[in-house]
Structure formats: structure tokens, C-alpha cells
Amino acid sequence: MAFQEKLTTHIECESCPIRHRAVCAKCDVDELELLADMKYYRTYDAGQTVIWSGDTMDFVASVVEGIATLSQTMEDGRTQMVGLLLPSDFVGRPGRDEAAYDVVATTRLTMCCFRRKPFEELMENTPHIGQRLLQMTLDELDAAREWMLLLGRKTAREKIASLLAIIARRDATLNLISPKGKVVFDLPLTREAMADYLGLTLETVSRQISALRRDGVIELEGKRHVTVPQMSRLLDETGDDTDGGVFA
Amino acid sequence: MAFQEKLTTHIECESCPIRHRAVCAKCDVDELELLADMKYYRTYDAGQTVIWSGDTMDFVASVVEGIATLSQTMEDGRTQMVGLLLPSDFVGRPGRDEAAYDVVATTRLTMCCFRRKPFEELMENTPHIGQRLLQMTLDELDAAREWMLLLGRKTAREKIASLLAIIARRDATLNLISPKGKVVFDLPLTREAMADYLGLTLETVSRQISALRRDGVIELEGKRHVTVPQMSRLLDETGDDTDGGVFA
DNA sequence: AACCCCACTTGATGTCGATCAAAGCACTGA
DNA sequence: TCAGTGCTTTGATCGACATCAAGTGGGGTT
Numbered sequence: 444m445a446f447q448e449k450l451t452t453h454i455e456c457e458s459c460p461i462r463h464r465a466v467c468a469k470c471d472v473d474e475l476e477l478l479a480d481m482k483y484y485r486t487y488d489a490g491q492t493v494i495w496s497g498d499t500m501d502f503v504a505s506v507v508e509g510i511a512t513l514s515q516t517m518e519d520g521r522t523q524m525v526g527l528l529l530p531s532d533f534v535g536r537p538g539r540d541e542a543a544y545d546v547v548a549t550t551r552l553t554m555c556c557f558r559r560k561p562f563e564e565l566m567e568n569t570p571h572i573g574q575r576l577l578q579m580t581l582d583e584l585d586a587a588r589e590w591m592l593l594l595g596r597k598t599a600r601e602k603i604a605s606l607l608a609i610i611a612r613r614d615a616t617l618n619l620i621s622p623k624g625k626v627v628f629d630l631p632l633t634r635e636a637m638a639d640y641l642g643l644t645l646e647t648v649s650r651q652i653s654a655l656r657r658d659g660v661i662e663l664e665g666k667r668h669v670t671v672p673q674m675s676r677l678l679d680e681t682g683d684d685t686d687g688g689v690f691a
Numbered sequence: 692m693a694f695q696e697k698l699t700t701h702i703e704c705e706s707c708p709i710r711h712r713a714v715c716a717k718c719d720v721d722e723l724e725l726l727a728d729m730k731y732y733r734t735y736d737a738g739q740t741v742i743w744s745g746d747t748m749d750f751v752a753s754v755v756e757g758i759a760t761l762s763q764t765m766e767d768g769r770t771q772m773v774g775l776l777l778p779s780d781f782v783g784r785p786g787r788d789e790a791a792y793d794v795v796a797t798t799r800l801t802m803c804c805f806r807r808k809p810f811e812e813l814m815e816n817t818p819h820i821g822q823r824l825l826q827m828t829l830d831e832l833d834a835a836r837e838w839m840l841l842l843g844r845k846t847a848r849e850k851i852a853s854l855l856a857i858i859a860r861r862d863a864t865l866n867l868i869s870p871k872g873k874v875v876f877d878l879p880l881t882r883e884a885m886a887d888y889l890g891l892t893l894e895t896v897s898r899q900i901s902a903l904r905r906d907g908v909i910e911l912e913g914k915r916h917v918t919v920p921q922m923s924r925l926l927d928e929t930g931d932d933t934d935g936g937v938f939a
Numbered sequence: 940a941a942c943c944c945c946a947c948t949t950g951a952t953g954t955c956g957a958t959c960a961a962a963g964c965a966c967t968g969a
Numbered sequence: 970t971c972a973g974t975g976c977t978t979t980g981a982t983c984g985a986c987a988t989c990a991a992g993t994g995g996g997g998t999t
Contacts, residue, residue: 515840517930523843525836536829543833570818577821580828581784585791587835588773592763594842595771595890599956634977642843647956649978665965666977682765847986882947892987897948913995914947941999948993957985963978969971 481561487548494534494546502556503535509552510631513544514639524640525590526583529613533579537563549631594642597682602641603651604680607661611671626671655680729809735796742782742794750804751783757800758879761792762887772888773838774831777861781827785811797879842890845930850889851899852928855909859919874919903928 484507487493493511494500506528513526525544528534534546534554566572593605614628630637634652638645655661660677662670671677732755735741741759742748754776761774773792776782782794782802814820841853862876878885882900886893903909908925910918919925 513836515836517840517844518932519930521844521930523840525839538826544836566822570821573818573821573825577825577828578786580825580832584828584832584835587832587839588761588763588792591773591835591838591842592765592771594839596765596769633975644957645977646958646979650956653978682767682769684766893947894949894988895986897946898986901948943998944996946993946995948991950991951989953986953988955985955987956983958983959981961978961980963976965974965976967972967974969973 481557481565483556485554485556487552487554489548489550489552491548491552492545493548493552493554494542494544496542496545498542499540500535500542501540501559503533503537503559503562504554504556506530506532506534507553507555510549511552512547512549512636512640514547515544522639523642524636525587527640533576535559537566537576549636599641599643599647599651600654600680601682602643603637603648603655604660604677605683606637606641607655607669607671608674608677608681608683611669611674611677615674624674626674628669630667630669729805729813731804733802733804735800735802737796737798737800739796739800740793741796741800741802742790742792744790744793746790747788748783748790749788749807751781751785751807751810752802752804754778754780754782755801755803758797759800760795760797760880760884760888762795763792770887771890772884773835775888781824783807785814785824797884847889847891847895847899848902848928849930850891851885851896851903852908852925853931854885854889855903855917855919856922856925856929856931859917859922859925863922872922874922876917878915878917 485504487509496515508530511528511534512524513528514522514524516522528546536543537559540559566576593602597605610630611626611628615626632640634645634648637643638648641648652661652663656663659672660680662672664670733752735757744763756778759776759782760772761776762770762772764770776794784791785807788807814824841850845853858878859874859876863874880888882893882896885891886896889896891899900909900911904911907920908928910920912918
């Protein structure tokens with residue numbers, strides 16, 4: 444599924460993931476050179492706001508390391524996370540100079556930035572970049588729509604299970620499955636961030652996680668370290684179709 | 692905002708909107724000729740399901756006339772609408788042969804279809820098409836994310852007001868504003884479809900519409916015909932930032 | 940006219956998650 | 970060591986929306 448696809452992508456290039464994600468495998472040396480001239484790195488601390496909605500964006504960027512969130516806030520302070528940025532994900536929009544969302548670093552975050560104008564010119568001359576960006580955007584659209592189903596129709600328990608399943612699945616593909624088929628991972632988000640993502644309050648998130656633990660669906664060590672003894676039991680709680688899953 | 696942008700677009704070409712939306716203003720005669728060879732039209736009745744999620748899609752298409760909905764359904768029948776297709780909107784995805792959503796005609800619907808393989812080849816040779824598609828997809832992503840905020844954080848009343856505002860604004864730009872600044876339009880959706888869009892039940896939709904009528908925010912004639920006496924009052928109910936609106 | 944059908948409205952009641960409030964717990968720095 | 974702070978858990982209560990259950994009313998058919 445799209446949301447999982449997105450989360451399973453990861454860096455394949457030490458120096459700059461944008462080459463792979465935005466320029467694609469077909470990129471040749473000239474393109475790399477072009478990119479090398481325009482790029483610069485920036486690092487942010489956990490909790491720092493990278494971009495405020497409404498800011499002027501004179502760059503586009505790609506996450507190199509760390510996790511960031513995309514979120515929207517209403518006047519009265521209600522906020523909804525609309526995207527999770529993981530390494531290799533793209534930020535910014537060619538052809539628009541105003542940021543539409545807040546971008547907040549969840550962990551220490553390194554981004555590889557490109558000045559927007561030259562990047563746009565590069566896109567004109569290098570069809571692969573545009574094509575790769577189109578594929579990435581379509582994946583994000585699928586992810587957003589999957590999330591709409593979650594926000595609109597799932598119960599709190601299903602929402603939590605879905606989020607855990609996505610994180611577990613991503614980490615599982617990163618070879619963190621323990622010998623006996625258990626999946627173990629650390630939650631990269633606070634309870635509040637999870638609540639903002641799921642359209643819940645942090646208390647409800649906490650209660651539902653406790654409930655899943657009580658019911659033996661997950662095990663908790665500390666506040667962040669999660670063990671999933673049987674992935675299939677977690678998936679049963681998500682409300683999703685589970686056919687054809689790796690963990691069935 | 693993005694969602695409104697999307698809804699204000701309309702056909703600018705009698706024979707085939709895809710030329711304008713997907714090929715963009717820079718398209719030359721050759722591109723038009725190419726498209727002419729591959730396209731064919733299909734018409735559906737209101738209520739008909741055009742595509743089932745999981746179907747093989749050997750075509751991409753563009754809405755010529757009418758309204759369709761994109762929706763996702765869970766095993767137990769809960770459904771969430773994830774997009775509204777209006778004239779000139781694009782359906783389908785280059786590079787994927789399986790439909791990810793149900794597409795249902797809300798009104799009588801005419802689509803202009805292109806066989807997928809030739810369309811993909813055309814995209815390879817004609818960068819403008821890909822660039823236009825990228826812009827459209829980015830707009831849809833913004834719309835989806837705006838909808839995520841609505842689904843996750845808005846109250847039932849705000850959801851209804853937001854939906855009415857979007858429809859009103861679209862129709863207003865289509866010059867349906869009556870002399871005294873009132874906005875008048877017909878709802879293109881049933882209460883149930885609105886509920887599926889907003890993540891509510893049809894009863895709640897009905898009650899909230901009644902409440903807005905009681906409070907004088909809207910006037911109702913029959914079940915579908917709506918008059919908005921003061922757009923600003925409706926906008927106040929949406930919970931959105933209202934700065935810079937045409938109707939302020 | 941009489942009937943049905945379907946979309947819609949309205950009412951009564953129930954429940955899930957929000958809200959308000961108070962601890963608990965790990966970590967920091969003095 | 971101890972207070973201070975931020976994140977989390979848990980409890981009590983409330984309220985918005987869902988659910989269940991009758992109606993209503995317009996449009997079409999016979």
C-alpha cells in the first residue's frame with residue numbers, strides 16, 4: 444500500500460538522497476554535477492520549527508537524516524499533522540514560493556537544500572527529475588488518501604493500531620525483526636504528535652496504547668520501546684484488509 | 692487555497708479538456724493530433740460505479756461533464772470519500788494498472804479516456820504533459836491535506852459549513868452570484884454522499900444543515916437548493932482563516 | 940387519485956472520545 | 970539529594986456525534 448511504500452523508502456546514497464529520489468536511477472554525471480553546485484545542508488534540533496506556514500520558500504529540500512512532521516494549524520490552535528517526512532522525502536513545491544504547512548523537526552534533522560529557481564530550471568532541462576517528482580507526489584497523494592480513511596472512519600483503537608503497524612512494518616523492512624518473528628521498534632513520536640497525526644487527544648492515545656498492551660497485542664518497555672509479538676494480531680486491529688501481507 | 696483552486700477550474704476546450712489540463716498552454720498542434728488519435732468518450736448514468744477499486748485500469752481519463760466521487764471502502768462497509776471529480780479533473784495514474792479507489796458517477800458523467808500505454812509513451816516524449824500532471828497532482832495533494840485537517844479536527848458544524856463554502860465559492864466564480872451578493876446553488880450531492888465526504892453520518896449532516904438554516908446562515912428551498920445570504924457568515928462557521936477572501 | 944419509493948428530517952437514547960484534573964516517572968541541573 | 974520540568978498515565982465526568990427508530994414530503998407510476 445502507498446503509505447507503507449512511502450515509509451519503506453530510505454537513503455541509498457550517502458551524499459545526497461535527492462539524486463536518487465528526484466533525479467532517479469537514470470541520472471547521469473552531468474545532472475549530479477549540476478545538483479552539486481546548487482545544494483547546501485542545514486541541520487535542526489529536535490523540536491525546532493524548520494518552516495512556518497506562510498513563510499517564503501526560496502528553496503526545495505530533501506530529508507537526509509531524521510524525522511520531521513508537516514502540519515496545519517487552525518486559528519484557535521487545533522492542529523492536524525498532514526504528513527511525516529522521513530529520510531529521502533522531498534519538501535517544497537516547484538512553482539510556489541509560500542510554504543503551505545509548518546515543518547517541525549521531531550528528531551535532530553538534516554536536510555539537503557536546493558535554491559528553488561535553479562532547481563526549477565534544472566527540472567525544465569531534465570525530464571527525469573520531473574518524472575521522479577511526479578511519482579513521489581502520486582505516492583504521497585495515495586498516502587494522504589489512505590490517511591483520510593483513517594481520520595474519517597476509524598475508531599481510536601484502529602487508528603493507533605494502524606499507526607503502530609505502519610511504523611512496525613517500516614522498521615521490519617529495515618531488518619529489525621527479531622529471530623522469532625517479533626517486531627521491535629522505538630516510537631519516533633511523542634503521544635501528542637501521535638494524537639495530532641491521528642486526529643485524537645494525547646490522553647486517548649495513551650489510553651488506547653495501554654489497552655492494546657493490556658490485551659497483549661503489544662508489549663511496552665518504557666514509554667517508547669514497543670514489541671509486537673504477533674504482527675497478525677496487530678494487523679487485525681487496524682480494520683484494514685490484511686490479505687497478502689508479509690506477516691499473515 | 693488549494694481545495695478551492697481545484698474546484699474553480701473548468702473546461703476551457705470544447706472537444707477535450709485533457710489538452711488543457713494535461714498538455715498545458717504550451718501544447719502545439721502535433722500534441723493535439725497525437726491525443727486525438729488515442730482518445731474515446733464514455734458516458735455513465737448517475738449512481739453508476741465507473742471503476743471498482745482493484746479493477747485493472749488500461750486507460751487514464753479526464754472528466755468532461757458531470758461529477759464523480761473517489762472513495763475508499765473498508766471490509767465492513769464503512770466508506771470515506773477521498774476526492775471529488777469535477778470537469779477537467781484527471782483520473783488514473785500513469786505507471787499503475789490497478790485502480791486504488793472506487794469511482795462513482797454522482798450525476799450523469801462523460802469522461803474522455805486515453806489508452807494508458809500510448810498515453811505513457813506520449814508523456815515520455817512530451818514533457819509538458821508530465822509537468823502539467825505534476826502541477827495537478829500537487830494541487831490534489833494540497834486539497835487532500837486540507838481535507839485531512841477537516842476530517843481530523845473540525846466539528847460537524849464546521850465540516851458542513853466548509854463543504855457548503857467550497858461549493859458556494861466554486862459556483863460563485865462560475866458567475867452564479869445573484870445581484871445583492873447572495874450566492875445561490877444546488878447541492879450536487881446527497882446527504883449520504885456529503886456524510887461520506889465529511890466523515891459523518893447522514894443524520895448528523897441533516898441535523899447540522901437544519902441548524903445552519905435555523906440560525907439564518909443559509910436558506911433552503913426544497914432539499915438541494917441553497918441560498919447563502921451573507922458569504923462572510925458562512926465562512927465564519929468554517930473555522931478557517933478568512934483573511935483575504937473575496938467575500939470578506 | 941392512490942400508491943410507493945426514496946431522500947430526507949426529526950426524536951430518543953447510547954457511547955466513544957474529549958475535557959478537566961491529578962498523579963507518576965524519568966531526567967536535569969543545582 | 971531534591972526540586973523542577975516535560976512526558977505520560979489514569980480517573981471522573983461531560984458532550985458531540987452515532988445509532989436506532991419513526992415519521993415527512995415530493996416525484997413518479999399505475
